[in-house]
Amino acid sequence: MSHRTGFWSSSTGLDWEHGLIAGTGSLGAVLSGTPERHVVHVCHEEFFAPVNSAIPAPRVGSAIDEVRSAVLAGDTDAAAAITSRLARDDGYDGQLIWTDPFVPVAALSWVPDESSPESTYRRSGDFVTGRVEVEWSAADSARRGIAVVPDRAAGTLFLELSSSRDIRGVLSLDPGDGERGIGDYPSTDYGVFLTETSTLEPGRWVVDVRVDAAALPPFVREHPPSPWPPTRARLSVELPAGVDPQPVDGGVRILVAGGTPTRLPIRVELLGGLAEPAEPAGVTHASLFSACSLDLHSDIGDDHSYEHVLERAREGDVPAMLAAIELAFASGRHTILSATGVLPPTLVGIWQGTRRPAWSGDWTQNGNVQHGGVASLVVSGTPELLTSYLRAVFRHTDHYAENAERVFGAPGWLLPARFDSHGRSNHFATSYPHLYWVAGGAWILRLAWDQFSATGDLATLREYAWPLAQNVMAFATAIGVPDDAGTLHLVPSYSPENTPGNRTNPIAVDATMDVAALRDAARIAIRIADLLGEDADRTTWRSFADRLPPYRVADDGTFAEWLDPGLAEELGHRHASQLYPFWYEEDDAAQAPELRRAAIETIRRKLAWRDERPWAGEDGRMEMAFGLVGLGLAAARLGDADAALRCVESLARDFWRSNAVSTHDGDSIFNVDASGGLPALVIEMLVQSQPGSLMLLPALPAAWASGSLRGVRARGGVLVEELRWDGDGATAVIRAVPGSDAARAGDILDVSGLGSSVMVDLSRGPQTIRLERRTAAEPAPPR
Secondary structure, three states, X not given: OOOOOEEXXXXXXXXXXXXXXXXXXXXXXXXXXXXXXXXXXXXXXXXXXXXXXXXXXXXXXXXXXXXXXXXXXOOHHHHHHHHHHHHHHOOOOOOOOOOOXXXXXXXXXXXXXXXXXXXXXXXXXXXXXXXXXXXXXXXXXXEEEEEEEEEOOOOEEEEEEEEOOOEEEEEEXXXXXXXXXXXXXXXXXXXXXXXXXXXXXXXXXXXXXXXXXXXXXXXXXXXXXOOOOOOEEEEEEEOOOOOOOEEEOOEEEEEEOOOOOEEEEEEEEEEOOOOOOOOOOOOOHHHHHOOOEEEOOOOOOOOOOHHHHHHHHHOOOHHHHXXXXXXXXXXXXHHHHHOOOOOOOEXXXXXXXXXXXXXXXXXXXXXXXXXXXXXXXXXXXXXXXXXXXXXXXXXXXXXXXXXXXXXXXXXXXXXXXXXXXXXXXXXXXXXXXXXXXXXXXXXXXXXXXXXXHHHOOHHHHHHHHHHHHHHHHHHHHHHEEEOOOOOXXXXXXXXXXXXXXXXXXXXXXXXXXXXXXXXXXXXXXXXXXXXXXXXXXXXXXXXXXXXXXXXXXXXXXXXXXXXXXXXXXXXXXXXXXXXXXXXXXXXXXXXXXXXXXXXXXXXXXXXXXXXXXXXXXXXXXXXXXXXXXXXXXXXXHOOOHHHHHHHHHHHHHHOEOOOOOEEEEOOEEEOOXXXXXXXHHHHHHHEEEEOOEEEEOOOOOOOOOOEEEEEEEEOOOEXXXXXXXXXXXXXXXXXXXXXXXXXXXXXXXXXXXXXXXXXXXXXXXXXXXXXXXXXXOOOOOOO
């Protein structure tokens, strides 16, 4: 089987979460329903309804020494009480403040005047063009269809209606019957703050949506939302000649002529918001999707529906499992590319079908974005798209400086765990003290550096990574607390979203993730300063990194999540934040054999914990896709192919639906984390890179006996054009990316894999290399 370019399904998408998705990067549409009534939810990447407070972070900085003393004394409940008291003094009412919700601009329904039970039914999606459609034959033999076609270059969606004979129907605002949120995340129905009107104008039908500020709750009116999001959106549906539009209540009746599809362009105009650069000329969905592909030789063709592949994979069928991974890899990339425009994908990409969204549908930075939405953008051949994330982050730099000063009394930037319309650290609670998580800026700096490492793009490095590095390090070097031996401790600190096993409160000392990310940030900041020839206090930055506490093996033999030996592990948790040292470049402080063994033990124990209750929902542990991505990435880096494979197979089998969209938990909650994370994990199993070296098939599982991978971007400005492997060995075509010289220390690349290695001179153009599989007893060939 060649790489996947599409899918089909005979299932019906009865609600938006099971609908088909299409997107231009900036406009998104979800197509759901039945032949009697289809619904299209239309979204815009900027449309976060400004309905929640943007109150500044609480002024904890005035009492930060009091908070630190309590935490160092082990009384984290007292530290939480101090935080809550200071928040109340600053006007907080004790309720959790949510980010502004990502909501649909409008929901449109298409109801034909005539309907009859269908005799055939098929949904399909084309990953290359981005087109999705539903086709059916009615009992009277009439053939009908509805499709959404994205045009990335034009920034337009097309609603396409078709019938084998003339039909009329009504296109109208959908009342939203059956819209639902997920649990209490949040419980507010934000639709009550929005008003919609529709009018028929010459040549188009227009829907206006406004935010009713007078309807907002008293606390929000007293502490207003951010002024950034637009307070008004206008959706227009163009009506071409021949559709004979007639106004009806809330919509328009039109004619669909038989034999020729009727295309209705859909555009969205926002009044307010921020102006951003347009998509570069010539960029299409097809050009982005074709940059990378995977073929595991599943031998299951396109004649099998997606639900049939998933059903067989869940029954343990080996070829079907391979096909499920191929489909997840391709559909995941299609999803993320469709949702990446001026801004990066949110938790739900660029799609939403409710005004009670799960977790507001924002950018959650303690894992969802980095191991989800943007995880595969660089390595899967589209590194330029990562700039969307940097662009979104840099909208709120004033707020990061405000956070640092108000929460820690420090200079520099403190980035929030969640953001969208503002960047203030005001989303926290006693159980989730996100304002004390200090790794956010460093993690983004790592992604920005890896983008540069793949491209050599000094301009983007200077525009985004350098100011980020300066401000992350200004903050980091100000918050370290020295002990009598001179070791610097991070206090308060927070490992998302976990609590030490012997504490009742998550606030802690030296969360491993915080330490690892800031140590990494110091290394990157020095490199950037050297590359750009900038003045910087390199000595202070090196000293800061060197004085951070060492990693440790916990009493239970795992890689400790907190570096304070007084804090007990809590492995029964969906996050795996302590594994940060094993996700990216080699961390010299984590290379001791005992630490690597402990990390592998952490991975295996966490997978076993999930396996004890392998279902989603109440008491289930099949939750949070990006947690599995984090486990898998570390397993791949540590050479544990079996553990990495377990993560990939679980994601592809249990976290995907037959509409080719991933979920947050096993078959629960529309979410794109796995869509971005699975391709990144698969690539890490097959191609890894460090400065000056490339490792091929470092975590190849036996189940992947043969296959191919194309279009991988690696550190050092290296492109793996193609990698093929079988039982005898592997062949790879490797070259340097034009213009990437700044990302390399030299042109000699050490390529290894399958027990062999070879030195490649990238200055000689594309190089084809062959690595023969050899056993441990066979000597390595001369280099």
